[in-house]
Amino acid sequence: MRDAGFHQRFSNYAAWVSRHFSDHLLKPSLKSPARFSLILFFSLFLLAGAFLSTRLLDSNTAGGNFRGSNNTSQIPKMPLRRRQVEFPLDCTSFNSVKRGVCPASYPTNWTLEEDPNHPEPMTCPDYFRWIHEDLRPWARTGITRATMEAGQRTANFRLAIVNGKAYVKTYRKSFQTRDTFTVWGILQLLRRYPGKVPDLELMFDCVDWPVILTSHFSGPNGPAPPPLFRYCGDDATLDIVFPDWSFWGWPEINIKPWEPLLKDLIEGNKKIPWKSREPYAYWKGNPEVAETRKDLLKCNVSDQQDWNARVFTQDWMKESQQGYKQSDLAKQCVHKYKIYIEGSAWSVSEKYILACDSVTLLVKPRYYDFFTRGLIPRSIKFAVDWGNSHQQRAQAIGKAAASFIQEELKMEYVYDYMFHLLTQYSKLLTFKPTIPPDAIELCSEAMACPAQGLTQESMTESLVESPAETSPCTLPPPYDPASLLFVHSTKQSSIKQVEQWETTKSKQP
Numbered sequence: 001m002r003d004a005g006f007h008q009r010f011s012n013y014a015a016w017v018s019r020h021f022s023d024h025l026l027k028p029s030l031k032s033p034a035r036f037s038l039i040l041f042f043s044l045f046l047l048a049g050a051f052l053s054t055r056l057l058d059s060n061t062a063g064g065n066f067r068g069s070n071n072t073s074q075i076p077k078m079p080l081r082r083r084q085v086e087f088p089l090d091c092t093s094f095n096s097v098k099r100g101v102c103p104a105s106y107p108t109n110w111t112l113e114e115d116p117n118h119p120e121p122m123t124c125p126d127y128f129r130w131i132h133e134d135l136r137p138w139a140r141t142g143i144t145r146a147t148m149e150a151g152q153r154t155a156n157f158r159l160a161i162v163n164g165k166a167y168v169k170t171y172r173k174s175f176q177t178r179d180t181f182t183v184w185g186i187l188q189l190l191r192r193y194p195g196k197v198p199d200l201e202l203m204f205d206c207v208d209w210p211v212i213l214t215s216h217f218s219g220p221n222g223p224a225p226p227p228l229f230r231y232c233g234d235d236a237t238l239d240i241v242f243p244d245w246s247f248w249g250w251p252e253i254n255i256k257p258w259e260p261l262l263k264d265l266i267e268g269n270k271k272i273p274w275k276s277r278e279p280y281a282y283w284k285g286n287p288e289v290a291e292t293r294k295d296l297l298k299c300n301v302s303d304q305q306d307w308n309a310r311v312f313t314q315d316w317m318k319e320s321q322q323g324y325k326q327s328d329l330a331k332q333c334v335h336k337y338k339i340y341i342e343g344s345a346w347s348v349s350e351k352y353i354l355a356c357d358s359v360t361l362l363v364k365p366r367y368y369d370f371f372t373r374g375l376i377p378r379s380i381k382f383a384v385d386w387g388n389s390h391q392q393r394a395q396a397i398g399k400a401a402a403s404f405i406q407e408e409l410k411m412e413y414v415y416d417y418m419f420h421l422l423t424q425y426s427k428l429l430t431f432k433p434t435i436p437p438d439a440i441e442l443c444s445e446a447m448a449c450p451a452q453g454l455t456q457e458s459m460t461e462s463l464v465e466s467p468a469e470t471s472p473c474t475l476p477p478p479y480d481p482a483s484l485l486f487v488h489s490t491k492q493s494s495i496k497q498v499e500q501w502e503t504t505k506s507k508q509p
Contacts, residue, residue, distance in 0.1 A: 151226035198426040310335065339363065
């Protein structure tokens with residue numbers, strides 16, 4: 001039965017809590033929709049839900065050598081000096097004098113002016129450690145050209161970076177402008193760190209769900225898996241996780257690039273104090289992409305019952321006709337609780353929901369993106385009065401989640417993640433990268449100058465106009481085997497604790 005499956009799956013692991021919080025709540029699984037909805041969403045107002053912690057294990061943890069999450073809000077990143085030179089788009093030359101030819105004005109090499117009074121760059125956030133794990137399948141064998149090209153079966157495009165320039169060969173168009181803004185983001189990386197991104201070739205698949213199944217490449221004599229880049233992964237696949245296109249804008253639904261949108265979300269958080277917000281769990285989205293989302297709609301308020309959930313269908317066609325007045329993400333931080341639920345796979349909405357300082361309630365996810373794997377679920381016993389008597393604690397939990405997003409998912413860290421992932425990937429290549437036949441050289445002018453409407457606006461807003469003022473953050477070392485085992489076992493034991501509570505609770509009359 002679909003409803004029963006949903007109620008098992010709907011494990012409301014919730015709000016990502018900072019290193020200062022270790023208390024978390026429950027995951028109910030009830031047999032009937034009415035009982036499920038009544039208890040779950042009435043409990044949301046009372047802070048029912050499992051709180052996921054951003055606190056990773058520190059060096060004193062028995063499991064191994066963990067670095068605490070960087071508190072970038074307290075320890076500023078000290079920059080090295082650079083020459084103050086900007087390189088805006090040169091559409092005049094691109095469109096007329098040298099029509100269609102990428103300008104040579106932007107450097108393909110850049111050296112920072114060393115300042116002995118400033119220390120070395122900060123260590124990257126802990127989630128950067130997963131770069132090593134994503135690339136581990138090729139650590140021993142390396143990546144041959146044949147292995148890389150095997151990813152073409154499902155890839156949307158092939159990217160080559162040679163001498164600081166980008167070349168793209170398209171195999172199949174992606175849904176909407178996913179491929180366009182993914183490539184645009186890579187071009188901005190090259191502008192941010194000219195000459196620093198090494199030569200490489202890769203295959204990129206813009207479809208939601210991962211496809212490189214671990215089971216197809218296991219065993220001592222198993223073939224090497226193709227190193228296929230995409231936006232998410234899961235525990236059964238080997239796809240390499242890369243920041244998604246929406247960090248540079250999603251023009252089809254009028255979502256700004258991440259940097260200006262994050263500023264809007266921060267301001268939106270200030271408009272309504274947490275204690276004055278609506279005491280409901282809020283979700284708005286497209287239910288047609290997943291059965292679990294359709295089931296979630298059954299938990300909405302009705303004439304007969306109110307389970308303290310406010311769940312809405314987002315009609316994007318209607319919204320576009322009305323000027324996107326009801327889909328401004330910065331105006332949706334008005335509820336004490338927000339729900340994240342996956343679509344056909346992972347959903348880009350995760351970072352927008354976490355950026356609000358509301359308590360985030362997660363429907364137990366299957367997929368992960370590049371920044372969420374270090375978040376650990378834990379649980380404590382359910383108390384009906386907990387929320388009413390701990391309003392300040394609940395508010396702090398929401399703020400901790402928002403702080404993680406605002407401080408450790410800033411655009412500079414997104415670029416640094418891309419930089420380190422591509423750099424480590426390039427070290428595994430056993431062949432010399434070359435420009436593929438029929439590949440087209442792309443630059444910011446080639447993409448932004450002919451663009452129109454919201455696509456052009458998003459590109460203009462997310463354009464990197466000058467090289468970075470700092471070197472990339474320092475990549476932390478990989479997990480040692482004991483530490484990695486501790487991370488996985490901690491997650492599994494925490495989930496098991498919640499499931500045991502669920503079993504006990506469901507047997508109560």
